[in-house]
Amino acid sequence: MTEEKVKGFRDFYPEDKRTSNYIFSIWKNIAELYGYEEIDLPILELTKLYNKSGDEIPTQIYRFKDKKDRDLALRPETTPSVARMVRSKPDLKKPLKWYSISQCYRYERLQKGRSREFYQYNLDYIGSKSMQVDAEVITTLIKILNSCGLTEKDFYIRISNRRLINDLFKDLKITNVKEMARLLDKRCKLTDKTLKQGLKDLELNEKQITSVLKLLKTDSLSKIEIKSEGLEELKELFSIFKKYKVEKYIKLDLSIMRGFDYYTSTVFEAFDKEGDFRAIAGGGRYDDLAGTPGIGYGFGDIVLETFLKEKNKLPSQANTTNLFIIPIDNLEKCIPIAEQLRQEGINVSVDLQEKGISKNLDYADKQSIPYVLIVGENELSKNKVKFKNMTSGEEKLISVDKVIKEIE
Amino acid sequence: MTEEKVKGFRDFYPEDKRTSNYIFSIWKNIAELYGYEEIDLPILELTKLYNKSGDEIPTQIYRFKDKKDRDLALRPETTPSVARMVRSKPDLKKPLKWYSISQCYRYERLQKGRSREFYQYNLDYIGSKSMQVDAEVITTLIKILNSCGLTEKDFYIRISNRRLINDLFKDLKITNVKEMARLLDKRCKLTDKTLKQGLKDLELNEKQITSVLKLLKTDSLSKIEIKSEGLEELKELFSIFKKYKVEKYIKLDLSIMRGFDYYTSTVFEAFDKEGDFRAIAGGGRYDDLAGTPGIGYGFGDIVLETFLKEKNKLPSQANTTNLFIIPIDNLEKCIPIAEQLRQEGINVSVDLQEKGISKNLDYADKQSIPYVLIVGENELSKNKVKFKNMTSGEEKLISVDKVIKEIE
Numbered sequence: 001m002t003e004e005k006v007k008g009f010r011d012f013y014p015e016d017k018r019t020s021n022y023i024f025s026i027w028k029n030i031a032e033l034y035g036y037e038e039i040d041l042p043i044l045e046l047t048k049l050y051n052k053s054g055d056e057i058p059t060q061i062y063r064f065k066d067k068k069d070r071d072l073a074l075r076p077e078t079t080p081s082v083a084r085m086v087r088s089k090p091d092l093k094k095p096l097k098w099y100s101i102s103q104c105y106r107y108e109r110l111q112k113g114r115s116r117e118f119y120q121y122n123l124d125y126i127g128s129k130s131m132q133v134d135a136e137v138i139t140t141l142i143k144i145l146n147s148c149g150l151t152e153k154d155f156y157i158r159i160s161n162r163r164l165i166n167d168l169f170k171d172l173k174i175t176n177v178k179e180m181a182r183l184l185d186k187r188c189k190l191t192d193k194t195l196k197q198g199l200k201d202l203e204l205n206e207k208q209i210t211s212v213l214k215l216l217k218t219d220s221l222s223k224i225e226i227k228s229e230g231l232e233e234l235k236e237l238f239s240i241f242k243k244y245k246v247e248k249y250i251k252l253d254l255s256i257m258r259g260f261d262y263y264t265s266t267v268f269e270a271f272d273k274e275g276d277f278r279a280i281a282g283g284g285r286y287d288d289l290a291g292t293p294g295i296g297y298g299f300g301d302i303v304l305e306t307f308l309k310e311k312n313k314l315p316s317q318a319n320t321t322n323l324f325i326i327p328i329d330n331l332e333k334c335i336p337i338a339e340q341l342r343q344e345g346i347n348v349s350v351d352l353q354e355k356g357i358s359k360n361l362d363y364a365d366k367q368s369i370p371y372v373l374i375v376g377e378n379e380l381s382k383n384k385v386k387f388k389n390m391t392s393g394e395e396k397l398i399s400v401d402k403v404i405k406e407i408e
Numbered sequence: 409m410t411e412e413k414v415k416g417f418r419d420f421y422p423e424d425k426r427t428s429n430y431i432f433s434i435w436k437n438i439a440e441l442y443g444y445e446e447i448d449l450p451i452l453e454l455t456k457l458y459n460k461s462g463d464e465i466p467t468q469i470y471r472f473k474d475k476k477d478r479d480l481a482l483r484p485e486t487t488p489s490v491a492r493m494v495r496s497k498p499d500l501k502k503p504l505k506w507y508s509i510s511q512c513y514r515y516e517r518l519q520k521g522r523s524r525e526f527y528q529y530n531l532d533y534i535g536s537k538s539m540q541v542d543a544e545v546i547t548t549l550i551k552i553l554n555s556c557g558l559t560e561k562d563f564y565i566r567i568s569n570r571r572l573i574n575d576l577f578k579d580l581k582i583t584n585v586k587e588m589a590r591l592l593d594k595r596c597k598l599t600d601k602t603l604k605q606g607l608k609d610l611e612l613n614e615k616q617i618t619s620v621l622k623l624l625k626t627d628s629l630s631k632i633e634i635k636s637e638g639l640e641e642l643k644e645l646f647s648i649f650k651k652y653k654v655e656k657y658i659k660l661d662l663s664i665m666r667g668f669d670y671y672t673s674t675v676f677e678a679f680d681k682e683g684d685f686r687a688i689a690g691g692g693r694y695d696d697l698a699g700t701p702g703i704g705y706g707f708g709d710i711v712l713e714t715f716l717k718e719k720n721k722l723p724s725q726a727n728t729t730n731l732f733i734i735p736i737d738n739l740e741k742c743i744p745i746a747e748q749l750r751q752e753g754i755n756v757s758v759d760l761q762e763k764g765i766s767k768n769l770d771y772a773d774k775q776s777i778p779y780v781l782i783v784g785e786n787e788l789s790k791n792k793v794k795f796k797n798m799t800s801g802e803e804k805l806i807s808v809d810k811v812i813k814e815i816e
Binding site: 010011014018033038040042044045046049062064065074084128130133136244319332335336346366 | 412413414417418419420421422424425426428429440441442443445446447448449450451452453454457470472473474475478480482489492493495496497500501503505506511513515525536538540541544648651652653727728729732739740743744747750753754755756757758760761771774775
């Protein structure tokens with residue numbers, strides 16, 4: 001029956017959704033811990049909204065014409081919608097501290113583990129140019145990964161600054177900055193030889209190429225000797241990270257570009273220390289996109305889930321149902337018991353088909369429901385029910401009033 | 409700047425999203441209280457999946473061809489995807505108790521308050537024909553409305569049964585049941601005269617029309633005198649509601665049909681007692697759609713939000729941020745304080761731009777942040793900070809360690 005399904009789009013059965021909800025809850029908790037509020041965005045936007053989304057995304061958009069012949073896009077990324085929302089309400093009190101978890105769609109060639117949709121977590125701070133803001137935003141990214149159980153052994157944050165890069169290129173008399181940025185953005189996928197050839201194709205001379213290759217390896221701000229506003233920004237930013245005690249995660253890396261044309265200053269990526277991934281998450285400052293300065297990043301659920309699995313940091317999630325009630329030919333008496341327990345806040349499922357004890361125990365086990373109540377007439381006449389802990393296997397006779405205590 | 413936006417698609421700013429999250433949490437809580445687990449579904453399906461979705465929905469589908477010329481649809485409703493997921497994994501242990509909250513899309517003519525997307529809550533019980541199941545499923549719908557603060561004064565549940573309707577029509581020698589169902593489904597929008605004309609157009613004679621109109625007004629099962637499996641089902645169902653103590657919400661109403669062709673037996677709607685709405689939520693039993701019997705219902709966020717607003721039952725929601733910190737020229741000391749409070753689980757926002765006390769108090773007030781901390785050097789030298797309750801206006805000097813107690 002799988003031919004009925006559109007390829008590249010995931011079905012989330014309860015077990016999949018448990019994992020998904022775990023990831024969402026970590027994103028949500030850290031965002032709210034730092035005072036960001038949730039927003040939600042339209043799935044359809046005018047295609048032209050994505051003009052500045054680099055050179056790859058626009059070719060991957062699911063686009064179609066509606067009945068009025070407008071060119072519409074299924075949201076391929078989040079930032080342009082956020083910026084549009086900011087522009088359309090210029091009177092909102094700044095700063096705006098927003099986050100969202102929204103599905104995005106890209107028509108990519110399907111490879112192993114690739115999907116045509118993913119949930120993107122996006123966090124943005126809008127309304128200030130201060131590097132204090134960049135430090136807080138990047139700290140939330142680090143805290144998310146910490147919250148998943150990952151440490152400086154697993155990941156680091158690579159940081160660069162577009163203004164500094166522009167000044168460095170200017171200093172080297174390189175003019176086609178946009179094309180350079182796009183080439184360097186693909187750097188991880190290129191061998192040194194192809195990179196050099198790419199630079200030659202952009203008409204750089206030998207001296208320029210040597211200088212660019214040297215720059216890409218610069219790992220300390222003190223080694224950069226030009227006068228640049230971007231350099232001052234980076235110096236300030238690096239000093240603030242100490243206040244958050246996250247400086248051990250931070251690494252200068254002038255080779256990162258981020259594909260989007262709308263970034264203007266700070267750009268950053270969370271990167272796997274073992275280098276299996278290009279980037280786990282990434283973002284940057286966009287001071288000209290939203291009518292007011294902003295910075296944000298995006299983080300996809302699939303890349304995070306894959307990363308956590310490889311690091312053995314994806315805990316198995318319990319069923320949201322706490323208790324399964326098995327009636328013994330007395331469903332009519334079990335329903336009021338279930339209703340009473342629900343009033344106490346316990347998530348209760350009842351076997352409505354009266355399938356008997358062994359089938360039901362098997363079902364509760366397969367569903368990862370942690371507790372079972374077996375309701376027999378004999379025990380019930382003494383106001384008791386049999387309570388079973390499915391993890392330990394322990395069983396005891398208790399009164400219905402005591403069930404909540406056993407579960408807490 | 410609003411011309412940039414696609415009409416009929418909502419932007420959710422933080423205040424809107426708070427309301428949305430309130431509604432989602434009620435749906436989620438009741439579903440989980442009754443042992444249903446969350447699932448998630450693809451936004452794109454093959455258009456032919458919606459062949460049985462009545463006569464209105466297929467005309468409202470956002471459809472387009474992908475690069476391989478397949479006819480794709482933006483999900484207009486949830487049930488067909490649920491059924492597809494069930495069919496594609498026939499070995500899953502039954503019953504499946506699933507719920508989902510997913511956005512659906514319909515290209516409708518835009519009128520006041522109309523939108524082209526809505527979030528649909530869907531709850532399904534799959535794998536049993538027992539009327540016990542129908543009773544539980546319909547009870548969850550009642551409990552959701554109760555949980556919003558609504559009582560039998562505000563709404564009731566109209567119930568019918570497609571099998572019974574078929575048998576009654578057969579008894580009256582009416583053969584074009586599908587067309588009849590579609591006509592009666594629109595009944596609320598029709599005057600008595602137009603309804604009669606519609607029945608005439610379906611080639612019913614005077615006697616048949618009189619009988620149909622009488623049937624539509626039948627309010628008690630005891631008044632129905634034919635032999636019908638559907639009648640027996642309804643009798644059983646009505647008796648089970650007493651176990652859940654929800655019988656006061658239930659009303660027989662043979663005039664309800666529900667537009668979908670895939671319903672086979674029980675059909676039901678939650679209905680506004682003041683009659684301002686056609687239906688607040690609705691569903692039915694679909695025994696032939698998923699390869700195994702099932703029953704479920706859908707519930708839209710917009711209709712619920714509108715209903716709650718009219719009933720004055722939509723409480724205003726607080727910001728998820730608990731505390732706003734105002735530095736007085738000492739941001740570098742405030743960041744570690746904020747980090748300490750976050751470690752204690754408090755959602756903290758800090759003024760990173762050092763805007764001063766009065767602008768910041770105004771901001772915290774506008775953002776509905778309940779507490780503020782003013783960190784002055786004088787007080788800090790005595791290990792104190794000024795804590796302000798924004799609701800009562802009360803201020804006091806406390807040590808940072810005591811902040812969590814004030815907030816709890």
